[in-house]
Amino acid sequence: MDALAPVADHVEDFAGVADTQSQAGSPLTHLEQLEAESIHIIREAVAESENPVMLYSIGKDSSVLVHLALKAFYPAKPPFPLLHVDTTWKFREMIAFRDARVRELGLDLIVHINRDGLARGINPFASGSELHTDVMKTQALRQALNLHRFDAAFGGARRDEEKSRAKERVFSLRTADHLWNPKRQRPEPWRIYNGRKRHGESIRVFPLSNWTELDVWHYIHQERIPVVPLYFAAPRPVVERDGVLIMVDDERFPLNPGERPATKTVRFRTLGCYPLTGAFKSNARTVSEIIQETIESPYSERQGRVIDRDGSASMERKKKEGYF
Amino acid sequence: MNVHAQADRFEPGSLPGRQGRKSLLRFVACGSVDHGKSTLIGRLLYESKQLFDDQLDALAADSRKLGTQDGELDFSLLLDGLAAEREQKITIDVAYRFFETARRKFIVIDAPGHEQYTANMATGASLADLALVLVSADEGLTAQTKRHVVILSMLGVQQILLAVNKMDRAGWSEDVFRSVTAQFRDFATVLGVKKITSIPIAAKGGDNVILRSARMPWYRGLSLLKYLEQAEPRPASDRQPFRMPIQWVNRPNPDFRGYSGLIASGEVRAGMQVRLLPSDRITHIERIATFDGDLERATAGRSVTMTFADQVDASRGDIVVGLERPPVMSDRISARVFWMNSEPFNPGRRYLLKLATATVNAQIEPGVSIFDLNSQRSVRADSIAPNEIASGVLKLDRPIAVDRYDDCRDTGSFILIDPESYDTVGMGCIENVSPPQSSIDAYAKSGVAAKTKLARWTETHARSLAKAVSWRATGSLDTFVVAFVITGSPKIAGSVAGTEILTKILIYYLHERVWAWVPWGKRSPG
Numbered sequence: 001m002d003a004l005a006p007v008a009d010h011v012e013d014f015a016g017v018a019d020t021q022s023q024a025g026s027p028l029t030h031l032e033q034l035e036a037e038s039i040h041i042i043r044e045a046v047a048e049s050e051n052p053v054m055l056y057s058i059g060k061d062s063s064v065l066v067h068l069a070l071k072a073f074y075p076a077k078p079p080f081p082l083l084h085v086d087t088t089w090k091f092r093e094m095i096a097f098r099d100a101r102v103r104e105l106g107l108d109l110i111v112h113i114n115r116d117g118l119a120r121g122i123n124p125f126a127s128g129s130e131l132h133t134d135v136m137k138t139q140a141l142r143q144a145l146n147l148h149r150f151d152a153a154f155g156g157a158r159r160d161e162e163k164s165r166a167k168e169r170v171f172s173l174r175t176a177d178h179l180w181n182p183k184r185q186r187p188e189p190w191r192i193y194n195g196r197k198r199h200g201e202s203i204r205v206f207p208l209s210n211w212t213e214l215d216v217w218h219y220i221h222q223e224r225i226p227v228v229p230l231y232f233a234a235p236r237p238v239v240e241r242d243g244v245l246i247m248v249d250d251e252r253f254p255l256n257p258g259e260r261p262a263t264k265t266v267r268f269r270t271l272g273c274y275p276l277t278g279a280f281k282s283n284a285r286t287v288s289e290i291i292q293e294t295i296e297s298p299y300s301e302r303q304g305r306v307i308d309r310d311g312s313a314s315m316e317r318k319k320k321e322g323y324f
Numbered sequence: 325m326n327v328h329a330q331a332d333r334f335e336p337g338s339l340p341g342r343q344g345r346k347s348l349l350r351f352v353a354c355g356s357v358d359h360g361k362s363t364l365i366g367r368l369l370y371e372s373k374q375l376f377d378d379q380l381d382a383l384a385a386d387s388r389k390l391g392t393q394d395g396e397l398d399f400s401l402l403l404d405g406l407a408a409e410r411e412q413k414i415t416i417d418v419a420y421r422f423f424e425t426a427r428r429k430f431i432v433i434d435a436p437g438h439e440q441y442t443a444n445m446a447t448g449a450s451l452a453d454l455a456l457v458l459v460s461a462d463e464g465l466t467a468q469t470k471r472h473v474v475i476l477s478m479l480g481v482q483q484i485l486l487a488v489n490k491m492d493r494a495g496w497s498e499d500v501f502r503s504v505t506a507q508f509r510d511f512a513t514v515l516g517v518k519k520i521t522s523i524p525i526a527a528k529g530g531d532n533v534i535l536r537s538a539r540m541p542w543y544r545g546l547s548l549l550k551y552l553e554q555a556e557p558r559p560a561s562d563r564q565p566f567r568m569p570i571q572w573v574n575r576p577n578p579d580f581r582g583y584s585g586l587i588a589s590g591e592v593r594a595g596m597q598v599r600l601l602p603s604d605r606i607t608h609i610e611r612i613a614t615f616d617g618d619l620e621r622a623t624a625g626r627s628v629t630m631t632f633a634d635q636v637d638a639s640r641g642d643i644v645v646g647l648e649r650p651p652v653m654s655d656r657i658s659a660r661v662f663w664m665n666s667e668p669f670n671p672g673r674r675y676l677l678k679l680a681t682a683t684v685n686a687q688i689e690p691g692v693s694i695f696d697l698n699s700q701r702s703v704r705a706d707s708i709a710p711n712e713i714a715s716g717v718l719k720l721d722r723p724i725a726v727d728r729y730d731d732c733r734d735t736g737s738f739i740l741i742d743p744e745s746y747d748t749v750g751m752g753c754i755e756n757v758s759p760p761q762s763s764i765d766a767y768a769k770s771g772v773a774a775k776t777k778l779a780r781w782t783e784t785h786a787r788s789l790a791k792a793v794s795w796r797a798t799g800s801l802d803t804f805v806v807a808f809v810i811t812g813s814p815k816i817a818g819s820v821a822g823t824e825i826l827t828k829i830l831i832y833y834l835h836e837r838v839w840a841w842v843p844w845g846k847r848s849p850g
Contacts (some may be wrong), residue, residue: 027347027557027625028623028625028626029346029347030346030347030348030429032625032626033348033625035627036586036625036626036627037586037627039586039627040571040586040627043571043572043584043585043627044571044681046572047571047572047640047681070615071614071615071616071627072584072627073572073574073584074613074614074615074629075574075576075580075582075613076574076575076576077576159419159420159422160420160421160422166419166420166421166434167417167418167419182417184747185417186747186748187443187444187446187447187664187739187748187751188447188748189446189447189450189451189737189739189751190450190451190733190734190737190751191451191586191734192678192679192680192737192738192739194678194739194741194746194748196676196741196746197746198745198746209420210420210422210431212422221334224334232333285333286333286334287333287334
C-alpha cells in the first residue's frame with residue numbers, strides 16, 4: 001500500500017466538481033429503478049450462463065418477467081426459450097392465453113409434462129395437494145432442466161411473497177440434484193452477481209426479487225401488459241371447500257353428492273392448478289380496481305394458495321427439494 | 325384468444341396509491357443480536373398495515389408455540405423465515421422487507437446481528453441509502469455493534485440512524501440515552517461517518533416508533549418512522565463522469581450492433597463523444613435504443629443499449645466512459661477487503677475478481693493491514709480471518725478500468741471468487757490505483773494516464789479562496805502604502821486599497837481556478 005501512496009494525490013476529488021454543482025435533476029422513480037435493476041439481472045444471468053431458460057408460469061409475475069426480457073434484449077429477441085411446466089391441471093384460460101401470447105411475441109416455448117406422474121394417475125384430488133405439487137411441479141421441473149441441460153433458469157418469485165423467499169438471493173445456487181442449501185448461498189453485495197458454478201450445478205435467477213405485489217400491478221398498468229383474464233372479476237362456476245372457493249374449470253372436478261357449482265362473481269389473486277387455487281368474491285374488472293382492492297385487502301397474496309398451508313416451513317422444504 | 329382485447333382493463337387516469345411516483349429509500353437494519361431489531365421491523369410492518377390477517381393468524385399460533393413474549397405477538401417469528409432461525413431464535417440470513425407510507429416506499433434490508441453472519445450484514449449494507457443501527461439502552465455498544473459500524477463506514481454508508489432501544493429498561497432516562505449516543509458518536513465519527521441521528525425508542529411497546537411517546541417528554545425530535553420518511557436517499561450519481569460497463573453485445577442482424585449495460589454514473593446523450601476502455605478508442609454515440617423508442621439522453625441507474633458511430637471492437641467486460649475524468653487503467657489496486665469465507669484468506673492464492681462486468685485473476689500481495697476493533701488502529705498481518713476487514717494490494721493479471729469506491733461505486737467495488745468452489749469469498753472497495761508498471765510508457769502516450777493524473781483538481785475551492793484572501797490582504801497593504809507615498813493622503817490611499825480588495829479577491833480566485841484546470845507545467849509529486 002505504501003508503494004501506492006503517491007498515486008493517491010492524483011485520484012482525489014473525483015466528486016469535487018459535482019459537489020459544487022446543483023443537485024442532480026429528478027431521480028428515477030421507484031418503478032424505473034426496479035425495471036432497470038431487473039433488466040441488469042436478466043442480462044447478467046444470460047451473459048454468465050451457457051444455456052438459460054425462463055420459467056413461464058403464465059401468471060402476472062411471469063407476464064412482467066417476459067416483458068422485462070423483451071426490453072433487456074431489444075431489438076433482438078430474448079436469447080432463451082420459455083419453459084412451462086404443465087401439471088395438466090392449469091385453468092383452461094391460462095393455456096389459451098399462453099399459446100396466444102407466445103405466438104404473438106414470436107418466442108420459443110417448451111411445455112414439459114411429467115409423463116411418468118401422469119401415467120401413475122397423480123392428481124390434486126386423489127393424491128392430495130402435496131404429492132401432486134411434488135410430482136407434477138417440483139419433479140417435473142427437475143426433469144425438464146435435466147433434459148434440456150439448462151444451467152440457469154429465471155423465475156418470477158418475489159421476496160415479499162413468503163418468509164423463506166425473503167431470504168432468497170437473486171442468483172440462487174442449486175446443487176446438481178437441484179437442491180437449495182440455505183446455508184451455502186453466496187453473499188450478493190452491490191449489483192455484482194456471481195454466476196459461476198461447478199459442473200452440474202445450476203442457478204435460479206429471480207429478477208423480480210425486490211418487487212412487491214403492488215409494484216407488479218402498477219407496472220402492468222404503466223406498461224399495459226396483457227394478463228390472463230382470470231385476474232379480473234367475472235361470473236364463474238365455483239364450489240366452496242374448506243372455506244375456499246374453487247372454480248369448476250372442467251368435467252374432471254369430482255363433485256360430492258349433492259354438491260352443485262354456483263355462479264359467483266369472483267376473481268383470482270394468484271394462478272396455479274385450478275383445484276388448488278382459491279377464488280374470492282370481487283367486482284374488480286380493471287387493473288386500477290385490482291390495485292384499489294389489493295391496497296384494501298386484509299389478506300396476503302398467498303392466502304388463496306392451498307399448498308402453502310402444509311406447515312409453517314413448507315415453502316422452505318419445497319425449495320430445498322427443488323421447487324421454484 | 326386475443327390478448328389485446330384487454331384495452332378496457334387499462335383505463336386512463338390516476339391510480340390508487342400512485343406508486344410510480346413515490347420515492348424509494350433502502351435502509352439496512354443492523355445491530356447486535358438481541359437488541360430488538362426483529363421486534364422493531366415487525367412493528368414497522370405491523371403499524372404500516374403490511375401484515376395481513378392470515379399472516380397474523382399464523383404468527384399468533386407460532387407465538388404461542390415458540391414465542392418469548394408471554395403470549396403477545398412475537399414479531400421476530402414473523403421475520404425469521406428459515407427453520408434453523410426459528411429454532412435457534414436468531415436471524416441467520418439477510419432478509420428483504422417492503423413497506424410503504426403515503427410518502428415513500430421502503431426496502432428494509434434486515435441484517436443478522438450474530439457475529440458469525442456478518443457477511444450477510446455487509447451484503448445488505450452495500451446497497452443501503454441509510455443504516456438503522458439498534459443499540460440496547462441497557463447494554464450499550466457491543467463488539468458486534470462496532471463491527472457493523474466499521475463495515476458501514478467501509479461501504480460508504482454515510483447516514484446512520486441510531487435507535488437506542490429498550491428505553492423502558494433504562495427507566496426512560498434521558499441521561500442513559502445521551503450517554504449511549506455519545507459513546508456511539510465517539511466511535512463512529514472517528515471512522516468518518518458524516519451524519520448520525522439518534523432516537524430513543526422502545527420497540528416492544530412502540531414508543532417513538534410511529535408517534536412520539538409521552539413516556540419520554542424530554543425527547544423533542546422526530547419519531548423513527550417520520551425520520552425515515554424525510555431522510556435523503558443517497559444522491560443520484562448522474563452529475564458524475566459517465567460510466568457504463570458493457571454487459572452484453574446485442575447483434576440481432578448485421579445492421580445493428582448494440583452495447584447494453586446499466587449506466588453506473590453520469591449521463592449520456594445521443595451524439596456524445598465517448599471513450600472505450602481498455603481499447604482506448606474514441607467514438608460517439610449514434611443511438612440510445614430502448615424498447616420504448618430511442619432516447620436523446622439517459623442518466624445513471626438506467627439500463628440501456630447504445631450503438632456507436634464507428635465500427636469498434638468492444639465486448640462484455642469493457643467499459644464506455646466520458647472523455648472527462650476517465651477511470652484509471654490499472655493492474656495493481658489497493659483496496660479494503662471484507663473477508664466473508666469461513667476459510668481464512670490464503671496468501672499467494674489466485675482468486676477471480678469480478679468488478680462491474682469484468683472478471684480477472686487476482687492475487688493479494690503479502691503483508692496486509694487488519695483493522696483492529698478495540699484499538700481502532702491498523703495492524704500488520706499475514707492472513708485475513710473471516711469477518712475481518714483488511715487493507716492490501718491486489719495484483720491483477722491484466723489492467724482493467726477502475727475508479728475509487730468513493731468516486732463511483734459500480735466501478736470501484738468488486739467481489740473475490742474462489743476459483744475452485746466458485747463461492748464468493750470477499751468483497752472489496754478500491755482505495756487507490758496505480759497505472760500498470762509494464763505498460764506505463766505506452767499508456768502515457770495514449771494520453772489517458774496523463775489526463776487522469778492531471779485533469780483532476782489538485783486544489784480545493786476552500787484553499788483557492790484562502791489563498792485569494794491572504795494574497796489580497798498583502799496586496800492591499802502594498803497598494804495603500806504606495807498610494808499614500810504618492811498622494812500623501814491616507815483617505816485616498818484607503819479608498820483605493822478598499823475598492824480593489826473586493827474585486828481582486830474574486831479575480832484572483834477565478835484566475836487560480838483557471839490555472840488549476842491547465843495541466844501544462846505541473847509535475848507529479850511522485
